[in-house]
Amino acid sequence: MKNKLVDSDPKIRTNNIASTQHGIILILAAVMPAMAIISLVPVLPLLLQEFASVKGYEFLVPIAMTVPALCVALFSPLAGWISDKAGRKSVLLYALLIYAAIGLLPYFLSELSHIIAARVVLGIAEAAIMTVATALIADYFKGKARERWVAIQIASVSLSAIVLIAIGGLLGEFLGSRGPFLLYLLALPIALFVWLVLFEPERNVVHTDSRAPSLPWLKILPLLFTTLFVGIIFYTVIVKLGEILALTTTVTPAIIGGIGAGANIGVALGSFIFKRFKGASGPTLISIGLMLAAVGYCGAALSGNLVLSSISVIVACLGFGTLLPTMLTWVLKELPENVRGRGTGLWTGCFFLGQFAAPIVVAALQGQMGGLDKVLMLIAALSLVGAFVAVVKIKGAQGLVSH
Template sequence: MNIKDSESGLGATQSSASFKHGVILVLAAVMPAMAIISLVPVLPLLLQEFAQVQGSEFLVPIALTIPALCVAVFSPMAGWVSDKIGRKSVLFFALLTYAVIGLLPFFLTDLIHIIVARVVLGIAEAAIMTVATAMIGDYFVGKTRERWVAIQIASVSLSAIILIAIGGALGEVLGSRGPFLLYLLALPIAFFVAFVLFEPKKNALNSALQHAQLPWLRILPLMFTTLFVGIIFYTIIVKMGEILALASAVSPAVIGGIGAAANIGVATGSFVFRAFKGASGQTLVGMGLLLAAMGYCGASLSSSLTFTSIALVIACLGFGILLPAMLTWILKELPEKVRGRGTGLWTGAFFLGQFAAPIVVTALQSQLGGLSTVLLLIAGLSAAGSVLALVKARGAQGLVTQ
């Protein structure tokens, strides 16, 4: 598949966007990740608090993860709305909604009411993630865009380390509802969106672009690849403790430490991605999937906690290459008139993978006889995908700007 850059005419927009605009968009993109990560430390407290509620062992985890499903479902719609009425206003009101509704469970006592609030929160997250990413595509092109995409992926990964620590500290001091105060961080970001960001300019060079359609034949393979990457990426995150336990008994502190190393691996891979000057999207996907296959294979076969940890970091290095490569690729394929919708579809596919990961892996565990076999299956699928991508890389156009 050849990569077609659909960004002509955005030079004026790029020249008026600067470092401060990129920082604001990256900070906004961190907010959706915070919705789940910050609550992980207080999950046991929430389970204990609502133990008397029928089905709480199912409903409490759903309250934690339901925003991811909402992002998957509503991101395409959020992108479509931003294409129609403008990016800046959608992002501003989504951040306000995120702050208010995100804080609401701090005061709620009914589990069902909390879940409803989390659904609304997920809709706001869909708009934030989709529009912030689309605006990076609107504001920047070429090397500058690649840099901000890499910074976005790395920032989300590194913020996970900080947010989980802050969430734990707030839970320690204020109980199970403490981490919900973190959602107020969206308010100053909304302020900067309102007073610093500008509405991206529209290209009016030709009428064909004004009536542009989504290039389905080029983006559908990217969407399915993104869904697969989302599932295998979040398998490591949600099954970290179980994967490590295949080699040795582990404490929560050990799991947290190795999880931090894995997130650093993702961030490192995100910056390494830009070092492959002139590499095609197929080549980068092939490299990322190969590292994921190596990591999963090592984790499955390992009997040493140290080796398992190294294997997981190797896999996360691969994901650090895969995620910015996929996002840069989809942004290059999308005409500006439908960039919001296309970015929404990409975001939806990725978050659907996040939501589906624990369901798919748990189902496979029961069918295949254990987690170790599932890890080997994922390694095999990743290796097959790597071979396919590298075969298709012959003669493909470069993705990373030289």
Template sequence: MSTTLARDDTRAGAPQGALLVSLSTLAVLGAVLIAPVQPSIARAFAGQPGLDALVPLSLTVPALAVAVLAPVAGRVVDRVGRLRLLTASLLAYALFGTAPLWLDSLPAIVTSRALVGVAEAGIMTCCTTLIGDLFDGARRNRYFGLQTVATSLSAVVFIAAGGALAAGNWRTPFWLYAVGVLGALAVPALLREPAPRCAGALPPLDRRRLRAPLAVTFVGGLVFYTPIVELSYVLDALGVRSATTIGAVSAAAAVATCAGAASFARLARRGPAVLLPLAFALAGVGLAGVALAGSVATVLLCAAVASAGTGLLLPSMLTWTLGDLPLEQRGRATGWWTAALFGGEFVCPLVVLALSGLLGALSWALAGVALLALALAAATRSLPARASAPMMTGIAK
């Protein structure tokens, strides 16, 4: 059965792109929304066994679930199609995301959070795959860049929203997960399936071609998450105790991430063989500056440089990974890419903590991550020419 569809059949335009970019932010919502209510949750369940481990686990377990299950989601995407899984994942996201509104057991809440991660694995894999399916050339590059812009900005918005909604009751922010129902209604209304259901055996995935992109994406996820996780600790070490100042610096870094991601559409024609070294170099230089900074102004400047690099990094790694893969393999490749990215983000604080203990200070740990980024900048300069090839689409022009 042919997998080539006429462009008119998919109705891919601004509404479809905006929907897919918006739905991509739901994984960020799952990760950061409850960050401001962690102390309130701890107080609500004071005295419960395992409290010190379970409360932070409620924040991080969705990312772990995404890292583990995104490859499974990718296989389902290629087997049964994109829209079935996306719709089901959005409904599951709403169901399990709002579950803490009525759960009275901390282990049960953590379990519901893990199931949110299962839903996020499906959402992220489907949305990214569909952007690759429904758009080509400069339009695809623009939406891949916008995907990173939206997720970066939404992190700031969702943290603020979580804190505001939790002012009266720590459970209130969980109502926001009900947005998954709206997404589940919008998907069949705005999108049509670009890939027919596969009745036979799936065509083999070119794993050999994916090894290097996935390895770089795993480390890239670690580099990407380092300024997000560690910036507040750096400022604290400089004696900054004002939450307003810390928030302002973090917001500025998020804006720089958006600027880096927004530049991808204009620079994409140069290919990953140029953009990956540039992105890793900016991240490495910026993180080295943060590690050595002796003032808030220097931290702000260097964090902006690092974040601009990481903003450019994500869409560059994604286009390199998907490359010229055919539509029948794209779901599985996207699943593995998502798993590598979230896996790197999940181990980031653990790696930085281990380096801090080994080297004696957070600044040295950040310097170590900076050296790793610079090493990857040098390594990716030798990418083969085909790494710069534009990603093909299964949609006929």
């Protein structure tokens, strides 16, 4: 029998049109998963001191901070699948409510094991928030508008890191090691806006007699693997920033924080530059981003002074700011709307898996290669190879950025 296209289902079709307020709410929601790790960075020494009597605390306390990223990597595809079936708005609303409640819970907990358990649940909620917020941007906006909001999402997450670290530090200063956990209550007003303002997007549901809509695996798998690689090399420069700068001279936390802020601004600028490449293809943008990453990593490895190292880090982050919206926009473009949640979940999972794996991969390579500078040169070389492969693919590639 022939496939049937249902385009008038009253449960799915709406007359709503997305506007700036919808985009802002989704951007605010997308910032929440990034806050889970960033806000705790200033109080990590306090938490280590507090749980120093717990066996294996040197490993367990950082795990408590980073385990949400692993949960996002593992559960994002499932969250996307659920949102395809149950609807985006309800999944996002409940995930934000769980995020606020579970995120606050460690403020009252005294056992490290209980805190880690709460952070695991938090990570599952984050998986739903990040995946559904991104899928809704793709559902609500098309063409130039979608590209603009994707770029704003990447830039906002990077810029929010500067503010969130500062606020987390102030809360830690006045309220102790648990102070930053109060920040998770910010999800409550966002949940209220989601409930009052957002709408379930209009979708065409394709029914077939033999099978459900399938993901275009051949098209998205290379993009997902590239996203994983970009996630690893991006978070390498973030989590190893202090050690990278220390290759040239002794650095203080204030210096690391200042240059870290510059790196995040570099990511944001790269995201906005992405929109300026009118008509550019995906391979073109990937080659530019990876070339900037290669130059930045090479400069950081070979630099003999702090100024050049700082400039190199910012150059690399400009490249990442171009790469991230490129990868996300490209994946969204390839996804049929009926499986957009699942596809977005896979992209989110790959990116956060890169975030979780970065310090593990770099630590292992440092042990094998005998120094961080050699690891940085290896990343630069791999980025250069990736840029060359992308250049080869430019001929005949369709434009990704709208005119």
